[in-house]
Amino acid sequence: MQAIKTAIPDVVILEPKVFGDERGFFYESFNAQRFAELTGCQVDFVQDNHSKSAHGVLRGLHYQIEQAQGKLVRVVAGEVYDVAVDLRRSSPTFGKWVGVHLSADNKRQLWVPAGFAHGFVVLSDSAEFLYKTTDYYAPAHERCLMWNDPAVGVQWPIDFAPQLSAKDQVGRSLAEADLYA
């Protein structure tokens, strides 16, 4: 596993070492010691999630204002464009975003620490998305930042209107959103 920096130092791309042979491939998708070395974060993951979405589905931008979750995300089928937005008021990168293509082919993972809103749009026919979280799902604390708030200005690599859940159609702008300290 190696780390690739992003424009937001706390958000890290992890690229596993893949061992291919005549049978197929093998790689360590998570190694606690290596994760801590590469991200500088000591965290305990408590939940694993798996979703499948059709082409053009956009899930996000989600966060929990209490029980904030760090998320280690990856794709095992298809391709998405994955985005993290810094919602920590005291951060030098407050309001900034990073985006990365995650796919079954590139096997990249993104570490999105607590304090960020997170979301993705599906670029392939469908995509299966897997992620580990550092705290439990807490619907009462769930929040949604508007995926297309001009004040954030995420450059989604799509030229169509994405398919959103009812919840995600009424995300709040950065100016109205609940934020972290």
Ligand SMILES: Cc1cn([C@H]2C[C@H](O)[C@@H](COP(=O)(O)OP(=O)(O)O[C@H]3O[C@@H](C)C(=O)[C@@H](O)[C@H]3O)O2)c(=O)[nH]c1=O
């Ligand atoms: C996220 C989540 C949802 N659910 C349930 C609630 C609901 O009935 C159903 C679908 O939930 P949602 O519509 O919120 O699923 P989804 O839009 O996929 O939500 C996820 O989006 C990505 C971008 C994230 O970053 C995640 O943290 C999470 O917010 O699954 C759980 O039981 N546990 C969970 O951890």
